[in-house]
Amino acid sequence: MSMSGVIVRRLAVIGVGLIGGSLARALRRAGVVGEIVGVDLDRDNLVRAHEFGVVDCGAETLAAGVAGADLVFLSVPVCAIPAVVRDLIPHLAPGAIVTDGGSVKGEVVAACEPLMPPGTHFVGGHPIAGTEHSGVEASFATLYEGKRCIVTPTPRTDVTALGTVVRLWEAAGSEVVLMDAEKHDRLVAAISHLPHMVAYALVNAVEGYDRFEEGILRYSAGGFRDFTRIASSDPAMWRDIALMNREGVIEMMDHFAAYFATLRSLVAAGDADGLERFFRESKESRDAIL
Amino acid sequence: MSMSGVIVRRLAVIGVGLIGGSLARALRRAGVVGEIVGVDLDRDNLVRAHEFGVVDCGAETLAAGVAGADLVFLSVPVCAIPAVVRDLIPHLAPGAIVTDGGSVKGEVVAACEPLMPPGTHFVGGHPIAGTEHSGVEASFATLYEGKRCIVTPTPRTDVTALGTVVRLWEAAGSEVVLMDAEKHDRLVAAISHLPHMVAYALVNAVEGYDRFEEGILRYSAGGFRDFTRIASSDPAMWRDIALMNREGVIEMMDHFAAYFATLRSLVAAGDADGLERFFRESKESRDAIL
Numbered sequence: 001m002s003m004s005g006v007i008v009r010r011l012a013v014i015g016v017g018l019i020g021g022s023l024a025r026a027l028r029r030a031g032v033v034g035e036i037v038g039v040d041l042d043r044d045n046l047v048r049a050h051e052f053g054v055v056d057c058g059a060e061t062l063a064a065g066v067a068g069a070d071l072v073f074l075s076v077p078v079c080a081i082p083a084v085v086r087d088l089i090p091h092l093a094p095g096a097i098v099t100d101g102g103s104v105k106g107e108v109v110a111a112c113e114p115l116m117p118p119g120t121h122f123v124g125g126h127p128i129a130g131t132e133h134s135g136v137e138a139s140f141a142t143l144y145e146g147k148r149c150i151v152t153p154t155p156r157t158d159v160t161a162l163g164t165v166v167r168l169w170e171a172a173g174s175e176v177v178l179m180d181a182e183k184h185d186r187l188v189a190a191i192s193h194l195p196h197m198v199a200y201a202l203v204n205a206v207e208g209y210d211r212f213e214e215g216i217l218r219y220s221a222g223g224f225r226d227f228t229r230i231a232s233s234d235p236a237m238w239r240d241i242a243l244m245n246r247e248g249v250i251e252m253m254d255h256f257a258a259y260f261a262t263l264r265s266l267v268a269a270g271d272a273d274g275l276e277r278f279f280r281e282s283k284e285s286r287d288a289i290l
Numbered sequence: 291m292s293m294s295g296v297i298v299r300r301l302a303v304i305g306v307g308l309i310g311g312s313l314a315r316a317l318r319r320a321g322v323v324g325e326i327v328g329v330d331l332d333r334d335n336l337v338r339a340h341e342f343g344v345v346d347c348g349a350e351t352l353a354a355g356v357a358g359a360d361l362v363f364l365s366v367p368v369c370a371i372p373a374v375v376r377d378l379i380p381h382l383a384p385g386a387i388v389t390d391g392g393s394v395k396g397e398v399v400a401a402c403e404p405l406m407p408p409g410t411h412f413v414g415g416h417p418i419a420g421t422e423h424s425g426v427e428a429s430f431a432t433l434y435e436g437k438r439c440i441v442t443p444t445p446r447t448d449v450t451a452l453g454t455v456v457r458l459w460e461a462a463g464s465e466v467v468l469m470d471a472e473k474h475d476r477l478v479a480a481i482s483h484l485p486h487m488v489a490y491a492l493v494n495a496v497e498g499y500d501r502f503e504e505g506i507l508r509y510s511a512g513g514f515r516d517f518t519r520i521a522s523s524d525p526a527m528w529r530d531i532a533l534m535n536r537e538g539v540i541e542m543m544d545h546f547a548a549y550f551a552t553l554r555s556l557v558a559a560g561d562a563d564g565l566e567r568f569f570r571e572s573k574e575s576r577d578a579i580l
């Protein structure tokens with residue numbers, strides 16, 4: 001491999017699951033990393049990551065994993081990120097950059113940035129990409145291709161470190177958008193967290209409908225299956241997201257509930273024009289993002 | 291074509307759109323119909339249906355279309371079905387069977403069955419299959435393959451007519467389930483009508499979220515797009531469904547709203563265990579229908 005395009009000489013991936021594994025695969029394919037070291041609480045997952053060639057080696061400890069790394073990527077559950085940063089700090093190389101892929105940014109950036117010793121840097125990030133599957137076996141090199149990645153600098157962020165993180169996501173195929181962490185959390189509450197809350201509640205509501213003896217979900221057709229695919233997502237991950245973006249999630253849930261109540265009153269009133277208008281506006285918005 | 295497998299000698303399809311066009315294509319491919327005559331309010335659609343070979347001829351009037359037909363399939367908007375049945379009755383051949391594919395059954399069956407002259411028969415039906423597209427150009431022969439079709443006989447339904455309708459859907463590749471019309475309407479309210487109401491409200495809520503200057507839907511990833519695909523469905527069709535299955539739709543909307551409110555209080559309380567349990571139950575139900 002030519003070293004000319006290398007952005008990161010030694011990359012440490014903490015949590016080599018869907019998100020970390022996919023970034024490792026994408027960066028290796030792009031030829032922009034030297035060596036990739038993996039760390040994972042789940043030893044079997046780490047062994048598989050090594051077997052699949054996603055990482056060059058698996059480190060036994062966080063200390064060994066981050067030693068000598070110029071960039072550390074955190075793709076552990078979002079609630080765990082601040083604690084992991086606290087634990088790895090004593091072992092960081094001078095000038096090291098720590099960045100993450102956690103789905104919530106406000107609390108993460110606020111907790112991590114102040115911890116960083118002088119000359120080391122924290123930059124928050126979140127790829128708007130994913131699937132409902134977990135673990136390194138679900139990872140693939142093209143996950144980030146053509147997707148947006150939101151990076152959330154603060155006024156204190158080092159510009160060189162920011163530039164490295166941006167180039168990394170671009171090398172993985174993403175379009176990087178810079179945004180403050182607060183705004184990020186409102187945005188994802190709307191386009192990602194709310195839809196997940198709605199899908200989880202919908203499946204439970206339909207399953208809990210007790211007018212029928214038999215399970216009624218077996219009657220569902222393709223529309224229902226596609227619509228509820230995101231309700232297959234990892235419950236622990238979504239618990240963390242709901243806990244860490246509580247304010248944003250509640251705001252969007254209330255916002256949605258108001259629209260849903262409006263629609264309910266149109267149905268109850270048998271308001272043909274109002275119903276058609278409501279559905280048409282929705283269709284137009286939806287078709288515009290096709 | 292051998293006539294040995296023919297179930298219907300002359301089939302009239304009233305409304306040759308997605309549903310009627312797909313049934314015509316499927317039955318022709320299966321070799322179970324002699325001649326197919328189409329009738330459609332939309333003349334351009336009817337011309338295309340003829341050009342595509344979906345129908346053998348297009349009739350100018352309902353009278354000409356149903357004349358001599360042993361089976362008439364109604365795939366017009368569900369609100370229009372009772373009026374069309376009233377209009378076509380004077381022209382029906384003796385022994386003719388009229389059946390439909392409308393998404394709501396209670397009101398349709400209650401309105402149509404009593405209209406039928408002695409020796410002619412109405413049988414309600416509803417294929418649990420569809421897409422978010424409309425018109426004959428969206429129709430295809432395999433739409434019903436491997437899908438369920440609910441047929442809703444009443445105590446007054448003629449068994450021979452019922453048998454013909456069942457064999458027709460089976461020839462199109464569907465598994466037929468018999469159910470009373472009331473139960474059908476509750477079932478589809480849960481698995482189809484509620485998800486559509488939720489999807490339409492979700493897209494409008496996200497689009498109507500005004501914290502951002504720019505349109506935020508452009509940040510949405512694959513999950514949001516899949517989740518909201520059904521919000522691209524025909525607004526007029528969904529207006530009709532909401533009007534005709536009002537009671538069932540309202541009941542399910544209220545049922546969903548209660549689950550959504552429960553989830554909201556788990557988020558507001560920061561109840562980690564409760565949230566994980568809620569998400570896990572949903573994931574388990576969803577994964578069971580994969």
Ligand SMILES: NC(=O)c1ccc[n+]([C@@H]2O[C@H](COP(=O)([O-])OP(=O)(O)OC[C@H]3O[C@@H](n4cnc5c(N)ncnc54)[C@H](OP(=O)(O)O)[C@@H]3O)[C@@H](O)[C@H]2O)c1
Binds near residue numbers: 129131
């Ligand atoms: N999935 C998505 O669609 C998506 C999209 C964008 C962002 N994200 C974010 O990406 C992050 C990772 O999600 P993922 O879907 O990749 O999860 P994943 O596939 O489950 O991978 C996470 C891995 O990290 C390990 N881990 C947990 N705690 C750790 C710790 N303290 N130190 C080292 N390893 C640890 C996990 O092991 P155990 O299984 O033993 O805990 C697991 O192997 C989360 O912050 C999530 O919010 C996810």
Ligand SMILES: NC(=O)c1ccc[n+]([C@@H]2O[C@H](COP(=O)([O-])OP(=O)(O)OC[C@H]3O[C@@H](n4cnc5c(N)ncnc54)[C@H](OP(=O)(O)O)[C@@H]3O)[C@@H](O)[C@H]2O)c1
Binds near residue numbers: 332417
């Ligand atoms: N789409 C689905 O996913 C789905 C699934 C299951 C059941 N259904 C049911 O199937 C039926 C048809 O839906 P579709 O999706 O096939 O609609 P579609 O593609 O729009 O086709 C309906 C056709 O019927 C024509 N039409 C309307 N009123 C008529 C009348 N009085 N006489 C003759 N033709 C008339 C329409 O013309 P104009 O466009 O000029 O009105 C249109 O060409 C509805 O009852 C619906 O509830 C739909």
